[in-house]
Amino acid sequence: MRLRALLDTDALGLRLLGGEDELDRTVRGVMTTDLRDPSRYLSGGELVLTGLAWRRGPADSEPFVRILAGAGVAALAAGEAELGDVPEDMVRACAKHRLPLFAVNERVAFATITEHVVRQVSGERAGDLAAVVDRHRRLMTSGPAGGGPDAVLDLLGSDLDLRAWVLSPTGRRIAGPHGPGRDLPAETRTELAAAHLAAVRGGRRGPHRTAVGGSTYSLFPVRGTRGAGGGGREGALAQWVLAVAADAGEWPEERLDLLRGVTQLIAVERDRRDSARTVRRRLAHEVLELVRSGAVPTEIAARLRVAAPVLLPGLTAAPHWQVVVAKVDWRGEPDDAGRTPGTGDGGASVQSLLEEILVDPRTAGTEPSDRIAVTYAGDEAVALVPLPAVAADGAPVDGTAGGELAADVLLRTVREPLSAGLGDEGRLTLGVSATVHSAEGLRGALEEARHARRVAAARPGRVSAAGHQELASHVLLLPFVPDDVRRAFTARLLDPLREYDQRHRADLIATLEAFLDSDGSWTRCAARLHLHVNTLRYRVGRIEQLTGRDLSRLEDKLDFFLALRMS
Numbered sequence: 001m002r003l004r005a006l007l008d009t010d011a012l013g014l015r016l017l018g019g020e021d022e023l024d025r026t027v028r029g030v031m032t033t034d035l036r037d038p039s040r041y042l043s044g045g046e047l048v049l050t051g052l053a054w055r056r057g058p059a060d061s062e063p064f065v066r067i068l069a070g071a072g073v074a075a076l077a078a079g080e081a082e083l084g085d086v087p088e089d090m091v092r093a094c095a096k097h098r099l100p101l102f103a104v105n106e107r108v109a110f111a112t113i114t115e116h117v118v119r120q121v122s123g124e125r126a127g128d129l130a131a132v133v134d135r136h137r138r139l140m141t142s143g144p145a146g147g148g149p150d151a152v153l154d155l156l157g158s159d160l161d162l163r164a165w166v167l168s169p170t171g172r173r174i175a176g177p178h179g180p181g182r183d184l185p186a187e188t189r190t191e192l193a194a195a196h197l198a199a200v201r202g203g204r205r206g207p208h209r210t211a212v213g214g215s216t217y218s219l220f221p222v223r224g225t226r227g228a229g230g231g232g233r234e235g236a237l238a239q240w241v242l243a244v245a246a247d248a249g250e251w252p253e254e255r256l257d258l259l260r261g262v263t264q265l266i267a268v269e270r271d272r273r274d275s276a277r278t279v280r281r282r283l284a285h286e287v288l289e290l291v292r293s294g295a296v297p298t299e300i301a302a303r304l305r306v307a308a309p310v311l312l313p314g315l316t317a318a319p320h321w322q323v324v325v326a327k328v329d330w331r332g333e334p335d336d337a338g339r340t341p342g343t344g345d346g347g348a349s350v351q352s353l354l355e356e357i358l359v360d361p362r363t364a365g366t367e368p369s370d371r372i373a374v375t376y377a378g379d380e381a382v383a384l385v386p387l388p389a390v391a392a393d394g395a396p397v398d399g400t401a402g403g404e405l406a407a408d409v410l411l412r413t414v415r416e417p418l419s420a421g422l423g424d425e426g427r428l429t430l431g432v433s434a435t436v437h438s439a440e441g442l443r444g445a446l447e448e449a450r451h452a453r454r455v456a457a458a459r460p461g462r463v464s465a466a467g468h469q470e471l472a473s474h475v476l477l478l479p480f481v482p483d484d485v486r487r488a489f490t491a492r493l494l495d496p497l498r499e500y501d502q503r504h505r506a507d508l509i510a511t512l513e514a515f516l517d518s519d520g521s522w523t524r525c526a527a528r529l530h531l532h533v534n535t536l537r538y539r540v541g542r543i544e545q546l547t548g549r550d551l552s553r554l555e556d557k558l559d560f561f562l563a564l565r566m567s
Contacts, residue, residue, distance in 0.1 A: 001027050001120040003075050003100055006047070012116060013108030014077060017091050019100025025074045029260065030117040032110050036060070037067055040203055041223070044072030047117055049110045051079045058089040065090070069097035077113065081106040111268045118261040149175035149266050156244075156262065160255075163245040166222065166266055167193050168356050169238055169421065170414050175266075176243075184243075188212050190416050195219065196241040197421030207248045207256070218248035222263045222270065237328065237421050237428075238352035240270060277355065277372070283307040284373035284384045291443050292377070301439035311373055311386045319386040321442060322405055323433040323449040326354045326381045327457075330426045347376030354381040357414050357430075358405075380453075382446070387435060407432040407452070407467030419462040429456040430465035486566050493563040496546040508546075511539045515551065516561050 004023035006014050016023075028045030031038070034053040042048075048068055055061065068076055076099055078086045086103045094101040104113070149166050153176050156162045165176030171190035177183060184192070191212045196219045199208035207218040222240035242263050248256065287307060290300045308319055328350050351374050358372050374383045385405060410430060418428055431453025433445035448468050456466040497508040511529065515536075518525035526536045540551055549556040 001117070003027060003047075005120070006102070006117075009116065011108075012113050013105030014102040014113075015105070017086060017101040017103055018095050019075065019098065022075075022098060022100045025100065027074045027117060028121060029257070030114050030121075030264070032114065036064065039067050039071050041205075042068070042071040042073060043205065046073045047075050047077060047113075048073050049077050049079070049104070049113060051081065051110075052083055052086075052090075055083070055087070055090075058087065061087065061089040062093040062096070065093040065097050065099055069099050073099070075100035075102060077102040077104050079104045079106065079110065111271060114264055114268060118264050121257065121261070149269055152262060152265060153177070160258075165189070165243045167196075167241050167243055168359070169193055169197060169240070169353070169417060170356060171417055172356075172359060174240060185213075189243075192217055192219065192243045193241065193417035194420035196221070196243075197237065197239075197417055198423070200236040200239065201421055201423050201425075207244075207259070209247060209249055215245060216247040218244045218246055218259075220244065220259055220263045222266050237418065238349065238356055240266070242266065274352075279310060280373040281351070281375055283310060284382070285375035287373075287384055287442070288375050288377065288382055288446070291446055297439040300442060304439055304442075307373065307384070308386060311384075312388065319388055320435045320437050321445065322385040322387060322435050323442070323445040324354065324358065324383040324385060324405065324410075325431045325446075325449040325453045326350050326357070326383075326428065327379060327453060328353070328422075328426055328428050329457075331424075347379045347381060350379070350381040351376045353418075353428075354383050357410065358383055358385065380450070382449075404435050405432055407456075407465040407470075411463065411465040415461075415463045422462045424462075426462070427457070428463045429453050430463075431456060432465065432467045434468035490563045490567045493547055493549070493560060494567055497543060500542070500546055506539065506542070508539060508543050511536070512543055512560060513564060515540060516557060516564070520551070520557065 002023065003025050006012055006027075007016060007023070026045060027047050029043075029047070030049065031041060031046045032049040033041070034051055035041075036054045038048070054064065065076070076094060078090060078101065080086065080103055086101070091101060093099075104110070153164050153166070156164050157177065163177055163182075165184055166174040167189055168174055171186070171193035173184065173189060192210065195210040195212070196208060199206070199210075199219065200221060206221045209216060209218050211217075220242040221236075222242055242259070244259065248259070283303070283306065287300065287303050290303060304321070312319055355372050355374050358374070372383065372385075374381055376382065387404060407430065410432065414428075422428060431449040431451065433449040433452070436442055436445045452466040452468060452470065455470060456464040459466075494509065497512065500506055501508050511525075514528050515525045518528060522533050522536060526533045529536065531539075543549075544551055549559070551557060551560070
């Protein structure tokens with residue numbers, strides 16, 4: 001389509017600010033961004049929509065416009081909701097680089113423009129496939145006839161014979177075929193999510209092709225138009241992906257454009273889902289501010305009473321609460337604004353990621369998130385998680401499903417795909433509090449979750465989590481032992497045993513571990529190792545001889561136990 005056709009559509013709310021001589025340019029796509037440098041996501045010919053959130057001052061406009069012009073975009077459309085009128089420095093920069101500039105009326109959503117351009121461009125390029133795109137668009141609109149992403153993917157199957165799924169960054173199925181012989185196994189979904197995040201981290205433009213379980217899949221990024229799942233390393237971690245069971249390597253450009261158009265329509269659906277989360281985010285923010293400011297428990301309790309029916313509709317009894325804290329740390333050089341990667345909008349990006357993490361992986365669809373209320377403070381995201389009150393017999397008072405979040409369960413769900421997205425440059429750490437039963441305990445739960453996250457941060461691995469149970473044991477102390485002290489302590493106790501094992505294949509280390517796990521019981525340990533008790537006594541005696549310790553003494557048992565844990 002031509003740029004001038006956009007001005008002929010009153011519903012788009014566009015006003016030309018410059019570039020009248022360039023209106024015959026061809027628009028081949030649309031992209032929404034608030035990144036200072038979106039060049040890695042541009043291929044040329046796009047109408048770029050921006051809310052100007054990246055702009056800090058007049059000097060920022062020229063570099064931004066220069067990047068767009070260098071990437072060959074068709075035009076720039078700037079929203080008036082953030083700053084009112086489009087700044088004059090932006091108008092001058094676009095005139096300098098001969099880039100057509102439109103102002104977008106604040107009453108018009110970027111999603112409206114996106115849908116219009118996708119429909120027009122796909123219609124012109126795909127010819128007889130235009131009807132498919134139009135049907136997709138109609139199904140994505142609100143109202144009783146709307147079918148959401150599942151209906152779009154059903155049409156891909158019926159009209160184009162393509163099986164496709166929308167997956168979250170943790171591999172949860174958001175939309176797509178399911179049922180016997182149609183759904184993707186959980187392991188496959190996890191591998192696809194990991195492959196997608198790894199490809200995005202590597203800066204490759206989609207679709208990304210990968211082989212899993214003997215089948216080839218093409219992965220199309222679903223980039224949110226407003227923050228979540230957008231560009232940059234932080235936003236990419238929360239990105240959805242359209243996984244198509246086909247090799248797109250030989251597809252004509254028309255079909256690729258059609259699939260990219262479908263991802264943009266799904267991105268609109270995600271934006272609607274994120275808009276629905278606004279109330280829950282605000283509630284979490286208000287509660288967190290009250291807790292942080294030292295408000296009296298009665299004031300916090302009043303706010304929780306407002307939050308409870310929003311987070312758990314139909315609830316009649318006051319819920320219990322847990323707190324989850326998450327943070328992503330990046331390594332890298334500061335950008336041109338002096339910010340280290342991951343420290344700019346890191347909290348907002350981790351907020352979107354934590355919302356994805358906390359959705360039950362067994363659920364499907366775009367709206368299984370009623371229990372999620374996440375906000376952020378600085379570069380930490382904080383989730384307020386309500387749990388149904390439990391009666392004496394262990395059943396939820398309201399008959400509502402739900403249970404306490406456990407750090408190890410969260411870790412198993414997210415470690416593989418998110419590790420691929422973090423690579424060697426980033427680390428995700430999570431802390432989970434115990435359940436509290438009233439507003440009085442919420443401040444302690446927040447501190448407990450933050451401390452648990454710091455314990456997780458002291459551990460190795462790209463993704464790490466710790467729960468409240470670990471704050472009441474020796475596990476709390478071990479991560480904070482300096483590395484040189486740790487090495488010296490374990491070497492003094494265990495190196496003699498390791499050297500002996502290497503020379504004689506005596507299994508003294510394994511014997512020591514089994515002896516301590518059996519609480520020093522000779523009979524239980526011998527049965528566990530399938531040894532005669534006399535053989536076990538000989539081995540323990542050898543351990544004591546080599547180390548100068550006495551395994552009948554509690555202090556020496558404790559030292560060996562800690563050395564094994566730290567080694």
